[in-house]
Amino acid sequence: MQIRRKASKGNERSGQTVCKKGDGIMKDEKTIMKERCDFLRTGFAVVFWAVAAFWLLLLISGIWLAFQPASDFSAVLTDTPAGMQGMIYFSGLKEGFMAYWLSEMRFDPGILNEAAGQMPKYVYLAEQFSNTAAGIGGVLFLWYLKEVFRNIKKFDTPFIKENSRAIFRMGIAVMIFLAVRENLFPFLAFIKGIGAQGSDILNIYWFIPGSVFFCLSAVFEYGRVLQQESDETL
Numbered sequence: 305m306q307i308r309r310k311a312s313k314g315n316e317r318s319g320q321t322v323c324k325k326g327d328g329i330m331k332d333e334k335t336i337m338k339e340r341c342d343f344l345r346t347g348f349a350v351v352f353w354a355v356a357a358f359w360l361l362l363l364i365s366g367i368w369l370a371f372q373p374a375s376d377f378s379a380v381l382t383d384t385p386a387g388m389q390g391m392i393y394f395s396g397l398k399e400g401f402m403a404y405w406l407s408e409m410r411f412d413p414g415i416l417n418e419a420a421g422q423m424p425k426y427v428y429l430a431e432q433f434s435n436t437a438a439g440i441g442g443v444l445f446l447w448y449l450k451e452v453f454r455n456i457k458k459f460d461t462p463f464i465k466e467n468s469r470a471i472f473r474m475g476i477a478v479m480i481f482l483a484v485r486e487n488l489f490p491f492l493a494f495i496k497g498i499g500a501q502g503s504d505i506l507n508i509y510w511f512i513p514g515s516v517f518f519c520l521s522a523v524f525e526y527g528r529v530l531q532q533e534s535d536e537t538l
Contacts, residue, residue: 338457345453352446359439365406366432372396372425379424387414387500390421392428415490420498427498434489441481448474463527471524475517482510 376396382389390411397403409428420427448470455470456462493499 334460338460341453341456345450345457348446348450348453352443352450355439355446356443359436359443362432362436362439365402366429366436369394369396369406369432370429374425377424377428379421379427381416381418381421384413388416388418388420389413390416390427392424392431394428414500416493416498417500419496420493423496423498426496427493430492431489434484434492437488438481438485441477441479441484444477445474445481448477461531463524463531465525465528468521468525468528471517472521475514475521478517479510479514482513486510 372394373396376394378393378395380391380393382391392409392411394406394408397406409431411427411431416427451470452462452467455464455466490499
């Protein structure tokens with residue numbers, strides 16, 4: 305009888321040891337995932353602030369360029385088989401990084417026509433403004449991406465309403481970036497009669513990347529509902 309009791313106690317102890325070991329493994333894996341999410345959050349935060357700073361520099365330089373005399377801008381147009389190729393030069397700065405960055409702007413063949421050579425400042429500012437407006441979509445995308453990983457660290461789960469909304473808005477930000485980048489400058493060129501191509505009011509290629517994030521947002525929302533039901537059951 306005593307031997308049986310000792311054996312049963314040994315089994316209980318071994319069972320308790322296994323449970324504790326399993327709990328330890330689960331805890332370690334969760335800690336590792338939290339550390340990875342925190343690392344990604346930090347990385348995306350750095351990228352976001354770097355891109356936001358560049359976008360702010362783009363905005364400030366565009367405002368400054370708008371007040372420069374038109375005589376500081378010049379255009380060189382070259383006729384090619386693919387259409388008119390354009391180069392717009394700005395001579396308001398003589399040296400330094402800003403002078404190198406703002407000194408010229410290249411346009412691929414088929415974008416401008418001959419009339420663009422008569423208003424180089426407008427062409428330059430229209431492209432600058434288009435890039436700045438499109439950059440808003442990129443900045444918003446990185447902001448929501450950073451927030452997703454911040455929420456994972458804060459709530460210890462990715463399946464929360466804030467993340468599903470953030471992912472949905474990431475899709476909208478992607479669509480804004482593509483639509484503005486492809487349409488705004490052709491539209492501004494069309495107004496002045498200096499463009500050689502039209503703009504698409506709607507383009508399916510804008511919606512394809514956005515729809516991926518919309519579907520992912522629905523998946524996260526469904527995961528949140530399942531997690532909530534599981535928590536209520538427990």
